[in-house]
Amino acid sequence: MIMEVTSAPAQPGVKTEQADNASPMCMQDDCRLFGTLLNEAPQGILVVDDADTIVFANLAMSVMLIPHSLEEGRPLGTAPSLEAITRIIADARTRRTRVEGELRLPLPHSYAAEWSHERHYHLSAAPWSEGGRSGIWVMVEDRTEHDTIAQTRQDFVTSAGHELRTPLSLIHGYIETLKSGMIKNTTSLVRCLDVMEKHSRRMMRIIDDMLTISRLEGLEEPLKTESFLVRGCVHDAIEHLTPLVEIRQPLITLDFPPDGGLLNGDRFYWDQIFSNLIENALKENPRTGLRITISGRWTEHECIITVTDDGIGIRPEDLPNAFKRFYRGAQESKGTGLGLSIVKRAVEVHGGTIDLESHPGVSTVFTIRVPLPG
CATH class of the missing domain: 1.10.287.130 (Signal transduction histidine kinase, dimerisation/phosphotransfer (DHp) domain)
Structure with missing residues (x-):
C-alpha cells in the first residue's frame, strides 16, 4: 500500500658579480622562498642537524605529527610515536646514504571521527651538508589512502x-x-x-x-543529467519491486511537495538509489506490515531525501560497515551485499552525502543531501 502525503634571464655559463657577492639578506630571502614553497608540498619534510635540532619542518610534517610540536631551533624529541623518525635518522647518519622505512601512527581521538584511526607513512631519509653544517633530511609520504584502496580492491x-x-x-x-x-x-x-x-x-x-x-x-x-520528478522516480522503483512488495505487504508513505520534487541528475543512478534502499528495507524485515516512509524536502541550497522504516534496524557495531561492499551484517540477508555500496557511490557522484542512523526495533533512517544549482 502506498500513501501519498504532500508536504631577462642571465646568459648561460656567465658568472655575474651579484652571484659572487650575494648578500646575507638575499640568502635569507631565498630561504624564506624555499620554505614557502615546501610548505605547499603534500609530503612531510623535516630537516635536522647533527645534534638532532630541527632546522626546518614544513606544514605537512607538523600536521602528520600532531600533537608533537616541531619548532625550528628545538630538539626533535624522543616521544614513542617519533621512534620511527628518530630511528631512520640514526640509520641514515650511520650508513651515510639514503634509507627508507615505514611508520604507522595512531591519531588523537579528536581526529578519529574524520580520518582512519591509524595513518600509514612511508619514510625516506638521507644525509645533507651545506655551508659547514650537516645533518639529515626526512621526507614522509602519507600512504594511507593508497593502502586502503589496494586492500579494498583485494x-x-x-x-x-x-x-x-x-x-x-x-x-x-x-x-x-x-x-x-x-x-x-x-x-x-x-x-x-x-x-x-x-x-x-x-x-x-x-x-x-x-x-x-x-x-x-x-x-x-559524464553523468547523463536531466530534470526529473523524485516522487515519480520512487514510484518506478516500487513498481520494479512489485513481486517483493506483494509478498511483504508494507505500508509505504511518500511525502513530497505537490509538484513531485524536481531534481537534476542521472535518472538511471537515482533509480538504483531508491530501488536498493527500498529493497534493503524489505529484505531485512521479512514480516508483513513494515512501515516505510520516503520524503523529500527542498531548501534554497539542497535537496534532503529520507528513507525511513520501523523494522528490526541495524546493530551499532554494524553501522560503520553498512556501506562496505558485500557486507551483510548479522541478519545474513540474501542480497548481493553491494546494494548500499551502490547507493553511497551514486549519491557521491552527484555531489551529495548519505548518512545512516538506526535504533534497533524502532527506526532506520537514510538521509541523503544533494546540493542544488546556485
Whole structure:
C-alpha cells in the first residue's frame, strides 16, 4: 500500500658579480622562498642537524605529527610515536646514504571521527651538508589512502569470487545430477531447473551490481543529467519491486511537495538509489506490515531525501560497515551485499552525502543531501 502525503634571464655559463657577492639578506630571502614553497608540498619534510635540532619542518610534517610540536631551533624529541623518525635518522647518519622505512601512527581521538584511526607513512631519509653544517633530511609520504584502496580492491576480488563460486557450485552440482540420469520424474526435473534458474539469476544480479560499482568508480563518461520528478522516480522503483512488495505487504508513505520534487541528475543512478534502499528495507524485515516512509524536502541550497522504516534496524557495531561492499551484517540477508555500496557511490557522484542512523526495533533512517544549482 502506498500513501501519498504532500508536504631577462642571465646568459648561460656567465658568472655575474651579484652571484659572487650575494648578500646575507638575499640568502635569507631565498630561504624564506624555499620554505614557502615546501610548505605547499603534500609530503612531510623535516630537516635536522647533527645534534638532532630541527632546522626546518614544513606544514605537512607538523600536521602528520600532531600533537608533537616541531619548532625550528628545538630538539626533535624522543616521544614513542617519533621512534620511527628518530630511528631512520640514526640509520641514515650511520650508513651515510639514503634509507627508507615505514611508520604507522595512531591519531588523537579528536581526529578519529574524520580520518582512519591509524595513518600509514612511508619514510625516506638521507644525509645533507651545506655551508659547514650537516645533518639529515626526512621526507614522509602519507600512504594511507593508497593502502586502503589496494586492500579494498583485494577484498572486493576475494568477496566477488566467493559470492560467484557459491551459486556456480550449486548449478554445477545439479548439472552433474541431471547428466547422471538419476532424475526420472518430471517433478524432480522441474525442481532442479528452478534451482538452477534461481542461482543463475543471482549470479546475473551480482555481475550487474559489480558492473554498476565499476562504472561509478571509474565514471569515465559524464553523468547523463536531466530534470526529473523524485516522487515519480520512487514510484518506478516500487513498481520494479512489485513481486517483493506483494509478498511483504508494507505500508509505504511518500511525502513530497505537490509538484513531485524536481531534481537534476542521472535518472538511471537515482533509480538504483531508491530501488536498493527500498529493497534493503524489505529484505531485512521479512514480516508483513513494515512501515516505510520516503520524503523529500527542498531548501534554497539542497535537496534532503529520507528513507525511513520501523523494522528490526541495524546493530551499532554494524553501522560503520553498512556501506562496505558485500557486507551483510548479522541478519545474513540474501542480497548481493553491494546494494548500499551502490547507493553511497551514486549519491557521491552527484555531489551529495548519505548518512545512516538506526535504533534497533524502532527506526532506520537514510538521509541523503544533494546540493542544488546556485
